[in-house]
Amino acid sequence: ILVYPTDRPAYSRLCRLLSLGKGRAGKAKCHLEWDDVVAYGEGLIAVLVPDEADDLCAVRLRRLREAFVDRAYLALTLRRRPNDQLRLYELANLAAATRVPTVVTNDVLFHEPARRMMQDVVTCIRHNVTIDDAGFRRERHADRYLKPGDEMARLFSRYPEALARTVEIADRCRFSMDELAYQYPEEKTMPGLTAQQALEKLTWEGAARRYPEGLPDKVIGILNHELRLIETLEYAPYFLTVNSIVRFARSQDILCQGRGSAANSAVCYVLGITSIDPERNNLLFERFVSQERREPPDIDVDFEHERREIVMQWVYETYGRDHAALCSTVIRYRTKGAVRDVGKALGLPEDMTKLLSSQIWGHGEAVDEQRARELNLNLGDRRLRLTLELAAQLAGTPRHLSQHPGGFVLTHDRLDDLVPIEPAAMKDRQVVEWDKDDIDALKFMKVDVLALGMLTCMKKSFDLLSEHKGIALDLATIPAEDPRTYAMIRKADTLGVFQIESRAQMSMLPRMKPRTFYDLVIEVAIVRPGPIQGDMVHPYLRRRDGTEEVTFPTPELERVLGKTLGVPLFQEQAMQVSMVCAGFS
16 A cells, blocks of 8 residues: 655654554564554555455455545556456456546656666565576566656556546645754753743853853853854754753763864853863854854764763653654665675675675775776676676665664654654664754754763773772863873874874874874864865974974964964864955854
């Protein structure tokens, strides 16, 4: 049975119906009863797709008409089997006898005839068999592609009314995804205060703790600016949510730390979500939240990886499982994986498949004909050539749905009114069936509850220091300028040290010779694709060594680029350059 929502309420019922079936059957499966479809059927157009016009079909058709009345249809579909036209004739007569209108359908699996072979290969991958052993799992004909209207008219020329009803159904389905009105949940605030007033109260209380010797005028100005922008964009509940999650984690003695562009926010700093002072480090709030961009804020918070589940279950319990779920991530085929799966499906020898996939390094790289000849591969072998061609087609297509590392979607109304939900593979978790990019496109706000192994390591280190040495440390009180630590770093003795343990970082450390915490900030930023591809690394190192003069394109940019010796290394600097030189907001 096919169902189509005609309006926004019908779409919500469809989402609830799918969520019910997924919740009952488990991950990647769906189990629904007829009574479920009837219970959630208001506003849905239902199309029965029978195989034969037998007694069972007649019973189902009568039940369909009783439940859906004028929203019930019977599908006429070519099966490309003997007596196909007779079968369509009998189905049309049965529909007329039960007073259910007919509509033509196509039963599409691929968008054009050329993809028939790809369909067979994907079928083999799904069933874990080779093309030689697939048998009747493969489609018997190449007819299940998306046909244009004139071809459908030719194939169903005896049923013009059924053909016209395709347009009728399309006209009846008025629902658009633009109608999905997302609303963030209302936070439980202090009695008598709105979310904005509660956030302002918490902000000034936190500011007094962060600056015990008195608030500098500049910080007061920054906080007022951020609070005004948060009020304009109505983001106060979001900040309160993240604050409550962080406060819960700390009440359980779980180490946590905000990161990413949220570190640009003075409000996040005084609330204790992040530990970086934006005023002291000259960070731009607009990189995090901007009135012009109007993108939802995205605060990433890392938690100890061994205890993050406690925080996640608290989120579910606090907001309710009808209002909270993790995002999904669509895992797509990369070329290497596509070559492996296609080669196996086409029956290539395992050593040949390994050789091909071992020659692929990048995401979009493929084994072209010239490279194949260099490997002494025989491109006259049809299976080998097909493997290369079909793997190139398969690369970039969805492979499976995975769980986002920790992005929660929270809603005011029921979440399954907006999107279907299914159980995750992990116990006591549920996920939204949409990719995180789809969530972002519809301006849903998500809260990232992420896991970081290094925080677990640090928490255990703090506990050991306290237990055996009587030294009480936390993230805020670790000495930032310890000379012996920097001596080890300058020698690249950093194996297992978070952020500076990769080969690229370890090769850069003896050249950078960091002596201060800000040197480490630059060290981490400079070993990235942007500065490397923009040819910013060597000019900075030469200026740092004194072998190149420090210059600025204009005197006004000295304030922006002074700390990095005239070389732009950070996103904030790129934004500030456009503001100073081009007058951008």
